[in-house]
Amino acid sequence: MTAEILINVSPREVRAALVEEGVLQEIFIERSNRRGLISNIYKGRVSRVLPGMQAAFIDIGLERTAFLHASDIVHPAVGENGQPDEPVEQGATQQIQQLVTEGGEILVQVLKDPLGTKGARLTTFITIPSRYLVYMPKGRGIGISARIEDEAERHRLREAASMFVQDNEAGGYIVRTAAEGASPEALRADMLFLQKLWTVLCEKAAMTRPGNLVHEDLPLAVRVLRDVVSSGVDKVSVDHEDTFQRMREFARTFMPDMTDRIELYDGDRPIFDLYGIEDEIRKSLDRKVPLKSGGYLMFDQTEAMTTIDVNTGAYVGHRTLEETIFRTNLEAAVAIARQLRLRNLGGIIIVDFIDMEEEEHRRQVLQALEKALVGDHAKNHISSVSPLGLVEMTRKRTRESLEHMLCSSCPTCEGRGFVKTTETVCYEIFREILRQSRQFQFQELMVLAHQDVIERLLDEESAALAELEVHTGKPIRLQTEALYQQDQYDVVLM
Structure with missing residues (x-):
């Protein structure tokens, strides 16, 4: 099976598409004003303890307080993969008020992004991923990904990882699926990197005030390399020079076998037009x-x-x-x-x-x-x-669905249907301007759109619009069309 990853970078949005046998299978979207929070580490303050729910609300500096359940708080003695060394009898679970106190400071990691009206879901069982391993500072032992089914390979990986773990060493590791076939030296290099990173995080956390970010996960383009790319991916194409260089640098350091498979796409057609991905997203x-x-x-x-x-x-x-x-x-x-x-x-x-x-x-x-x-x-x-x-x-639901990411409730039908957000329409307009500028000669561009879209282009997206004017070398005029719906627009060449 042939697989390819296409990465499209525009002024405020990065999109990655996983294509298998020419068919789109997954789409990942990250916007600069709404980046995902999963795996981010925060220093929080306990704002409220709810014994009846066995949970606490934690202020980590977001619009809504985040949710921490008692089951997501590391107990004093944990074993492999974060499970207690001894089974806890029913009804004997430690109470939330024994684990946290109101006003106390706590280091937490985001398990789930805020979804709808719900705040982020947190855990104190922090995990830090690398290419081949996941480091568990509060865990112990060596775990192997369940996706690695070959028993001989599972045994080899466990033995290879165990060679470098001291009996009295704090923390444990999970060997990721990508480690299948990896050498002991590669696993050792990942271990050293993760241990050093955890030391730096601890030092930073000690100096960070509650309600602030301690460690942010990688941006989408690099995260896709780390989490999605495997030996089955034949090529990764990206249409942005700076992002391409950053991805190559990451690959040279952590996955050298992938370096030559990362290519800079400089074709005239937009990269997502190669496999009809825009149409697939629309459908x-x-x-x-x-x-x-x-x-x-x-x-x-x-x-x-x-x-x-x-x-x-x-x-x-x-x-x-x-x-x-x-x-x-x-x-x-x-x-x-x-x-x-x-x-x-x-x-x-x-x-x-x-x-x-x-x-x-x-x-x-x-x-x-x-x-x-x-x-x-x-x-x-x-x-x-x-x-x-x-x-x-x-x-498993960790981030918003594609529909919730790209659409908002329609004011006309009171939420029974959906229209694209003004933000999404603006980004579509940006892509259409780039498409037209590559194919046709013109003196200036005129964008006809709904009033809300025009207002966003003049306000929040004004900087991106100015960048497009510099990129195309032509002026861009905006005109409100009263009869247009929110997701309707036209880009006219003058």
Whole structure:
């Protein structure tokens, strides 16, 4: 299987696309004014302790206080992977008021970004990742990624990592999937780097005031190299010179085998046009997903869960009704797995496959869904078919879904539908200006758009607009169109 990663950098936004066999599988988006917080380390202050919820609210300097549950607080004695050395009897869990006190200072790491009205989820069990390892300063022992299935390789990696860990040494390690085939010297180099980084973090934390950032995770482009790129990725293309140089420098230091696979894209066509990625992103915001056979899926995302309905649509089959339903469900299972990754849907997911009478057909459809989800980077769990014929599953939710990232509730339909945010439209306008400037000759550009979009271009995005004027060497005029909807615009060449 061939895989490629495309990275598009624009003035205020970085996007990375994972493409397998020419098909978009995952999209990652990071905006300069709303960077993800996952893995960031903060020095917080306990603002409120809630014994009834066994949790505390921690002020880490964000708009909303973050949430810390008692189960996410490291106990005095932890073993491998952060689990207690001895099992805790039911009802014997330490109370939250014994672990933290109001007004106290605490070093925490973000587990989940703020989602909707909920604040960030925190933990005191800090983990620091590198290319091959995850360092657990408050853990102990050596853990191996469950994705490494070969027992001989698991044993080799455990032995190699254990060679460099002293019995009295604080902290433990998890060997990541990317370490499969790595040499002992590479693991040792990662260990030394992580230990030095933790020492620096401790020194910085001691001098940091509560409510401030202590350590920020890598930017998206470099983070994709560390977390997503594996030996199966044939090429990484990036369309920005500075980002390209930074990625090459990171690769030379931590993953030299990938250095030659990182390329600077300087083609006239926008990089995301290579595989129709812009169209795929647009389609992933629709409720309805057509299947090649003529059937279709319907996605409905709510705060509590996501529901997916499978329908035969125009597909009438060639044999029996049961065979038609079975074929539609098989195709839907593969499409659902891809859409979950592409839309970054998490939490509780209910799939309503078309009812099948034969038990063997139900088993094969579940098996197809499980197989299609093997490549998913997010942890997922599929339950058996419920008495109502529904497939219940969960997928780990750490960041906002694609829909929540790119869209806001429509004021016209009071939240029953979505339109693109003014921010998203502005970035689309920027990309359209760059596209036009590469293909056509003109004296000046005129942008026609909704009033809210024009106001944002003149206010928050004025600096980026000025950068585009310098880049194109031509003036850009703005004009409000009263009849345009928020996500409508035109870029006119003059």
